[in-house]
Amino acid sequence: xxxxxxxxxxxxxxxxxxxxxxxxxxxxxxxxxxxxxxxxxxxxxxxxxxxxxxxxxxxxxxxxxxxxxxxxxxxxxxxxxxxxxxxxxxxxxxxxxxxxxxxxxxxxxxxxxxxxxxxxxxxxxxxxxxxxxxxxxxxxxxxxxxxxxxxxxxxxxxxxxxxxxxxxxxxxxxxxxxxxxxxxxxxxxxxxxxxxxxxxxxxxxxxxxxxxxxxxxxxxxxxxxxxxxxxxxxxxxxxxxxxxxxxxxxxxxxxxxxxxxxxxxxxxxxxxxxxxxxxxxxxxxxxxxxxxxxxxxxxxxxxxxxxxx
Numbered sequence: 001x002x003x004x005x006x007x008x009x010x011x012x013x014x015x016x017x018x019x020x021x022x023x024x025x026x027x028x029x030x031x032x033x034x035x036x037x038x039x040x041x042x043x044x045x046x047x048x049x050x051x052x053x054x055x056x057x058x059x060x061x062x063x064x065x066x067x068x069x070x071x072x073x074x075x076x077x078x079x080x081x082x083x084x085x086x087x088x089x090x091x092x093x094x095x096x097x098x099x100x101x102x103x104x105x106x107x108x109x110x111x112x113x114x115x116x117x118x119x120x121x122x123x124x125x126x127x128x129x130x131x132x133x134x135x136x137x138x139x140x141x142x143x144x145x146x147x148x149x150x151x152x153x154x155x156x157x158x159x160x161x162x163x164x165x166x167x168x169x170x171x172x173x174x175x176x177x178x179x180x181x182x183x184x185x186x187x188x189x190x191x192x193x194x195x196x197x198x199x200x201x202x203x204x205x206x207x208x209x210x211x212x213x214x215x216x217x218x219x220x221x222x223x224x225x226x227x228x229x230x231x232x233x234x235x236x237x238x239x240x241x242x243x244x245x246x247x248x249x250x251x252x253x254x255x256x257x258x259x260x261x262x263x264x265x266x267x268x269x270x271x272x273x274x275x276x277x278x279x280x281x282x283x284x285x286x287x288x289x290x291x292x293x294x295x296x297x298x299x300x301x302x303x304x305x306x307x308x309x
Contacts, residue, residue: 008109010038012280015297017074037062121205129212150236
């Protein structure tokens with residue numbers, strides 16, 4: 001039986017594995033279908049991770065993390081977890097190959113994925129001018145014009161953030177009203193370098209071998225085509241958290257989740273179910289930064305060690 005089953009091999013899962021094994025837990029397995037590292041391995045440039053003074057790729061940043069964690073005894077199984085259940089004090093982790101393993105505790109660190117907007121060029125230029133993280137990539141467009149697609153709270157908050165870095169931000173939205181809170185909308189409207197491009201459809205992102213060169217939109221009322229000449233496009237149309245493995249046979253979740261199916265945790269990363277923890281982007285109010293996910297993983301591991309006694 002496992003002391004701890006970690007589901008997900010990104011910064012949160014790897015850090016939890018490191019702290020758990022170094023802290024004395026003997027049987028700790030991380031279930032990650034692919035190579036460990038998480039979504040950040042797809043980023044072309046990372047320059048805001050503390051202590052990393054050189055600009056590196058996400059792959060370079062994460063390269064040594066699995067090696068360090070496994071040095072203390074963390075095991076990695078390339079399996080997808082399909083479901084987690086609990087009977088008494090014991091969890092059962094069901095795997096994609098049809099087998100299962102029992103564990104005394106479980107940490108969910110599966111993260112989330114940005115929703116796709118679905119316009120032409122989105123996949124082709126992702127990571128080469130199209131981004132889903134203004135905090136990560138906004139600085140690369142300092143004093144340049146960018147476009148931002150979305151109309152919710154996150155989109156408008158990121159538009160305000162980018163307005164402090166970029167010379168101009170085109171806020172592109174398919175409606176002429178926003179889903180964001182009134183205070184967020186008012187804050188955005190006070191940014192003089194944010195131009196609202198509303199009631200439009202995104203037709204295509206264009207570019208060359210160097211990356212994005214423009215965004216083409218079409219008015220929903222006049223059908224007029226407009227090209228925004230920008231080197232960067234930020235997409236904020238929501239995220240999907242990867243918490244499906246907590247679904248039970250009756251459709252309910254093993255622990256409490258919110259309307260977006262984000263796992264509800266306290267400051268110790270504890271869920272509503274004893275012995276079940278969540279860390280990183282899959283939890284409520286996640287900052288969606290590598291350093292924050294790593295901190296979550298460490299916090300969870302320290303408290304799991306205490307829980308297991």
